[in-house]
Amino acid sequence: DAKTTQPTSMDCAEGRAANLPCNHSTISGNEYVYWYRQIHSQGPQYIIHGLKNNETNEMASLIITEDRKSSTLILPHATLRDTAVYYCIVNTRGANSKLTFGKGITLSVRP
Amino acid sequence: GAVVSQHPSWVICKSGTSVKIECRSLDFQATTMFWYRQFPKQSLMLMATSNEGSKATYEQGVEKDKFLINHASLTLSTLTVTSAHPEDSSFYICSAGRDTQYFGPGTRLTVL
Numbered sequence: 656d657a658k659t660t661q662p663t664s665m666d667c668a669e670g671r672a673a674n675l676p677c678n679h680s681t682i683s684g685n686e687y688v689y690w691y692r693q694i695h696s697q698g699p700q701y702i703i704h705g706l707k708n709n710e711t712n713e714m715a716s717l718i719i720t721e722d723r724k725s726s727t728l729i730l731p732h733a734t735l736r737d738t739a740v741y742y743c744i745v746n747t748r749g750a751n752s753k754l755t756f757g758k759g760i761t762l763s764v765r766p
Numbered sequence: 767g768a769v770v771s772q773h774p775s776w777v778i779c780k781s782g783t784s785v786k787i788e789c790r791s792l793d794f795q796a797t798t799m800f801w802y803r804q805f806p807k808q809s810l811m812l813m814a815t816s817n818e819g820s821k822a823t824y825e826q827g828v829e830k831d832k833f834l835i836n837h838a839s840l841t842l843s844t845l846t847v848t849s850a851h852p853e854d855s856s857f858y859i860c861s862a863g864r865d866t867q868y869f870g871p872g873t874r875l876t877v878l
Contacts, residue, residue: 689866691869693810696857696872696874697871697872698770698772698859698861698869698870698871698872699810699859699861699869700869701866701867701868701869704866742809748865748866749865750796750797750798750862750863750864750865751798751815752867753800753812753815754800754812754861754867755812756802756809756810756811757809758809759809
């Protein structure tokens with residue numbers, strides 16, 4: 656599986672957009688970009704995934720560069736409950752796809 | 767999205783005893799489930815792949831005789847920590863999914 660690199664931490668003000676970057680320069684053509692987050696003492700929560708097109712759902716938007724070597728997760732209006740560790744993972748899709756977690760980025764949303 | 771549950775959410779046991787953790791897929795059938803372990807301030811580490819009707823596949827360094835996995839039905843996988851010791855205290859998490867992996871809420875194991 657391709658590796659990803661993320662900043663260690665970042666913070667943003669409540670109500671503002673949080674833009675979380677991720678580099679995945681060795682991503683393969685059949686690998687998707689997945690984002691999960693983990694709030695303290697809970698299991699990871701799926702946020703969004705994409706292959707090459709930008710994606711949006713009720714939680715976030717995912718912007719993938721044209722060369723697919725990097726992506727940005729956007730939380731449009733961050734709230735205090737969005738404080739968590741966010742993991743960017745590249746992986747093939749399917750029931751047998753095991754995920755490799757890096758250290759993720761710790762997002763702190765301040766009042 | 768798919769729903770994955772775990773039971774119990776937390777357990778405290780004495781050293782030397784065995785503990786069973788259940789992982790269920792509530793609204794879909796899962797021929798494959800994954801078990802992870804997470805120590806404080808660390809990321810999730812994959813322990814093993816649970817395969818319905820066949821033996822589990824363990825990651826390097828994970829003792830298969832200590833962490834017994836049974837995937838007897840398409841909606842249930844169990845992880846049994848045998849002869850638990852304090853160093854086995856950790857947060858155990860399972861995942862399953864048809865295309866996207868969804869995670870259970872985790873089980874906090876404390877071995878005294």
